[in-house]
Amino acid sequence: MAELFEQLDFVINEQYETIIKDIATKKYSIVEDFFSAEQVATLREELLIKYEAESFKKAAIGNRVNEVVAKYIRGDVILWMDEKTANFRELPFFNKLNDLIAYLNKTCFMGILHKEFHYAIYPTGTFYKRHIDTFQNDDRRKLSFVCYLNDEDWQPENGGELVLYLNENNQETEKVIYPFPGRVVIFESQIIEHEVKPVNTKRLSITGWLKTR
């Protein structure tokens, strides 16, 4: 009986349906209004507070078991987020992601069991060379998620474009995505190679992964 009510409860979410359709057809999705402008501003504020408190560290390559800091590959500084200690500025972020994950698991049987997110700042002159988001010793990352927290007057000449390398009809094509505030990009972690072009000013974001097992 409980199960029946659960089914009756189900409401189609057009935004999530678009993400699912995009990923099924193109392996990536770009969403402009995943969070409200107010939520984006609040997350930016939180990131900057934590950055001022000097809690960020240089990002490494490889995973936590097997990590090397390599400046010539990536120059961002990061801070892992912790849902257990999330404050009022961060809770709407986790609520929305949990809602999306529940929807994906229910409608596509995606089997997302874990998630991990970090704040990221790319200082002027930094970049992240072409790479794929799965590790040799760990292939649990299924979907990569990036949300840009730059402020409203972010300009294309600031650089820091995310470039996705796609395969269309056996031809490599580049999808160039500017890190405009509030923009969210979701893509298949095991398939899509990508890079962050050099930035000419500080670039702010949250990056994360939805994981199986």
Ligand SMILES: O=C(O)CCC(=O)C(=O)O
């Ligand atoms: O910030 C972005 O646009 C992508 C970051 C990225 O590729 C990563 O952290 O693995």
Ligand SMILES: [Fe+2]
């Ligand atoms: Fe990446």
